[in-house]
Amino acid sequence: MNAAVPTALYEQLASQLSQVIGFIYPNEVETQWAILIVVYPYLTGIVAGAFILASLVKVFNVVEVQPIYRLALLTALAFMLVAPLPLQLHLGHPERAYEIYMTPQPTSAMAMFGFVYLWYLMGVLLIEVWFEYRQQLILMANRCRGILGHLYRALSLYSKDVSPEAIAFDHKASKIVTIIGIPSAFLLHGYVGFIFGSVKANPWWGSVLMPIVFLMSAIVSGIAMVMFVYIVLCLVRNEKLDMRCLDKVGLFLLVAIIVDFALEGLDYIHRLYQSEESIKILGQLVSAKLFTSLLILQVLLGMLLPLVILVLVRSKRFNEEFRKLLYFTSALLIQLGIFSMRWNVVIGGQLYSKSFRGLMGYKMELTGIESLLTAAVLLIAPFVILTVLIRLLPTRHIEEHAAPI
Amino acid sequence: MNKREFLTDAVLFFPAAGLLEALALEAQGKELSADTATGYDPTLHWYGMGIDVDKCIGCNRCVEACKAENDVPDEPYYFRTWIERYTVRRDGKTTVECISTKPGPAKQAEPEDPSVVRTFFVPKLCNQCAHPPCVQVCPVGATFQTKDGVVLVNEKTCIGCRYCIQACPYGARYLNPRTRTADKCTFCYHRVTKGLQPACVEVCPTEARIFGDLNKLSDRLVRFQRANDISVLKPDLNTDPKVRYAQLDGEVR
Numbered sequence: 001m002n003a004a005v006p007t008a009l010y011e012q013l014a015s016q017l018s019q020v021i022g023f024i025y026p027n028e029v030e031t032q033w034a035i036l037i038v039v040y041p042y043l044t045g046i047v048a049g050a051f052i053l054a055s056l057v058k059v060f061n062v063v064e065v066q067p068i069y070r071l072a073l074l075t076a077l078a079f080m081l082v083a084p085l086p087l088q089l090h091l092g093h094p095e096r097a098y099e100i101y102m103t104p105q106p107t108s109a110m111a112m113f114g115f116v117y118l119w120y121l122m123g124v125l126l127i128e129v130w131f132e133y134r135q136q137l138i139l140m141a142n143r144c145r146g147i148l149g150h151l152y153r154a155l156s157l158y159s160k161d162v163s164p165e166a167i168a169f170d171h172k173a174s175k176i177v178t179i180i181g182i183p184s185a186f187l188l189h190g191y192v193g194f195i196f197g198s199v200k201a202n203p204w205w206g207s208v209l210m211p212i213v214f215l216m217s218a219i220v221s222g223i224a225m226v227m228f229v230y231i232v233l234c235l236v237r238n239e240k241l242d243m244r245c246l247d248k249v250g251l252f253l254l255v256a257i258i259v260d261f262a263l264e265g266l267d268y269i270h271r272l273y274q275s276e277e278s279i280k281i282l283g284q285l286v287s288a289k290l291f292t293s294l295l296i297l298q299v300l301l302g303m304l305l306p307l308v309i310l311v312l313v314r315s316k317r318f319n320e321e322f323r324k325l326l327y328f329t330s331a332l333l334i335q336l337g338i339f340s341m342r343w344n345v346v347i348g349g350q351l352y353s354k355s356f357r358g359l360m361g362y363k364m365e366l367t368g369i370e371s372l373l374t375a376a377v378l379l380i381a382p383f384v385i386l387t388v389l390i391r392l393l394p395t396r397h398i399e400e401h402a403a404p405i
Numbered sequence: 406m407n408k409r410e411f412l413t414d415a416v417l418f419f420p421a422a423g424l425l426e427a428l429a430l431e432a433q434g435k436e437l438s439a440d441t442a443t444g445y446d447p448t449l450h451w452y453g454m455g456i457d458v459d460k461c462i463g464c465n466r467c468v469e470a471c472k473a474e475n476d477v478p479d480e481p482y483y484f485r486t487w488i489e490r491y492t493v494r495r496d497g498k499t500t501v502e503c504i505s506t507k508p509g510p511a512k513q514a515e516p517e518d519p520s521v522v523r524t525f526f527v528p529k530l531c532n533q534c535a536h537p538p539c540v541q542v543c544p545v546g547a548t549f550q551t552k553d554g555v556v557l558v559n560e561k562t563c564i565g566c567r568y569c570i571q572a573c574p575y576g577a578r579y580l581n582p583r584t585r586t587a588d589k590c591t592f593c594y595h596r597v598t599k600g601l602q603p604a605c606v607e608v609c610p611t612e613a614r615i616f617g618d619l620n621k622l623s624d625r626l627v628r629f630q631r632a633n634d635i636s637v638l639k640p641d642l643n644t645d646p647k648v649r650y651a652q653l654d655g656e657v658r
Contacts, residue, residue, distance in 0.1 A: 005480050005582045013482050023489075023501040025529070025576025029482045032567040032580065092565015092585030099545040099562055110568050111544035200642055201538060201574035354576055355658050357501055 019361025024353035049222010302337010306330035453647035467605035532646030
């Protein structure tokens with residue numbers, strides 16, 4: 001054995017080699033994009049979805065959703081802060097990541113991520129959050145002493161103006177930022193789909209529908225995530241849920257799932273009907289490698305079941321408690337489904353050979369950088385950040401409660 | 406030397422040293438371009454490789470030479486070039502194996518086996534596409550096409566994102582575990598720019614590989630192309646490979 005290959009990697013490759021069925025190119029034994037690249041589109045999708053839910057309030061004046069406007073914004077921000085980490089960690093040379101900014105490559109979809117991400121974080125999300133919270137930050141800065149007071153002053157960027165004109169400007173500005181933010185959110189996740197959809201070498205990925213499928217599934221996962229966080233938050237705070245709001249969010253979720261289901265269905269029907277050269281191996285891929293994760297987890301449990309539940313909630317008159325339970329269940333199932341969808345795209349696309357003659361295996365490491373442990377940390381991190389954000393930036397307006405923190 | 410003199414000298418010394426270093430680097434650069442000026446002009450060439458499938462005997466010497474010449478990891482997961490064995494049977498079924506994962510020469514499928522219609526070896530390597538999808542997707546421009554048509558990877562700037570490995574339709578790339586950067590066949594660029602043949606071509610005992618310049622009408626490769634039925638791998642992907650196969654079976658992808 002050559003000392004060049006670390007033992008852990010060698011063992012993983014040997015184990016994956018034993019799972020190979022048929023013929024694959026010899027360089028294909030290694031799974032190039034593993035669990036972290038599954039986590040990455042999952043996190044990014046939630047950002048885009050949560051922001052679009054928030055924009056319903058600002059741009060489309062959906063008043064029912066107002067109670068979760070701030071929560072949706074903070075959810076988007078919390079996931080946004082973690083979203084680039086899996087990408088960064090999976091690089092062979094993470095210390096060179098800045099090269100993406102130094103040497104702009106207009107032909108590379110991945111290079112554009114750096115710019116789209118920066119734009120979305122700095123140009124949209126942070127500005128929107130700041131305008132939304134500016135007045136409140138000033139109030140909090142006046143109320144709090146010590147470090148917290150300084151922190152709020154710093155967060156408000158030392159602005160002090162709470163005149164009605166200034167507040168009116170805040171509202172106007174945040175509306176404009178949201179209007180810019182909607183296409184930006186579409187760009188953010190549509191482009192993630194493009195990273196996969198534009199790979200012509202891989203027919204499992206190379207589909208013109210990929211960006212739009214990614215976008216719709218992002219909206220589904222984001223709305224479901226905000227719904228989940230809202231229900232949990234009310235439980236923790238022992239507060240009454242705003243059922244009018246929850247029902248409205250449930251309706252949007254239902255519509256988004258229907259569109260997402262239709263698009264994904266169309267993608268499969270199109271592939272089956274066109275039945276190109278790759279169809280045989282893709283059929284084997286689904287039946288031999290992705291049966292559970294695609295048909296059971298993604299489609300059955302993650303999409304059809306919540307779809308049925310949400311339709312039932314709309315058509316039957318269940319009481320509040322039961323509706324709450326159903327919403328909670330479907331929000332969880334949807335997270336399972338969307339995560340499976342990311343898995344099936346990313347890992348699935350690397351489980352069959354580009355020679356179309358064989359299937360590969362993927363053995364997930366439990367510890368290490370590209371491992372289950374890292375993935376779990378990255379999936380939990382946004383919730384930790386969100387908890388801090390909610391503590392720091394109350395989701396309700398300060399006047400409503402004497403003790404906001 | 407008093408303190409004042411020392412400081413003055415130091416103030417002069419450090420920038421001067423920096424300047425000298427820069428000049429030395431410049432001079433090195435000059436030397437390189439002078440080299441190219443005298444001996445080698447990349448704009449005059451457009452390299453390609455011809456592969457005569459009928460001539461390959463599956464001895465794996467090209468694979469061994471490539472690994473030795475280019476310091477490719479020994480493990481059977483990393484290849485800049487490899488050999489596939491195809492066995493077509495009477496019932497129409499084709500089996501394919503990569504014979505390069507085990508060292509030494511491979512046999513053709515049992516010649517006495519009456520169910521075998523034909524069997525042959527196909528050398529594979531980076532196709533040095535004229536329209537390389539790997540170059541298109543690289544987020545930092547670390548993988549690029551030279552003026553003489555060879556796709557290279559700069560291991561000093563590659564960030565190891567592996568997008569190029571995904572984009573390659575031929576499975577010709579891998580992540581080098583030593584450098585943690587993408588790696589692939591370079592046509593032995595360090596040799597060909599000195600007028601030598603790539604290592605795999607040099608050692609092939611049957612001349613199944615022909616390296617040459619597609620720009621020159623009199624080149625052996627161009628004549629090889631004229632004299633044979635030529636095909637490329639996965640032509641539908643429009644990558645325009647510069648590795649051209651003669652007598653290639655339709656089963657080969």
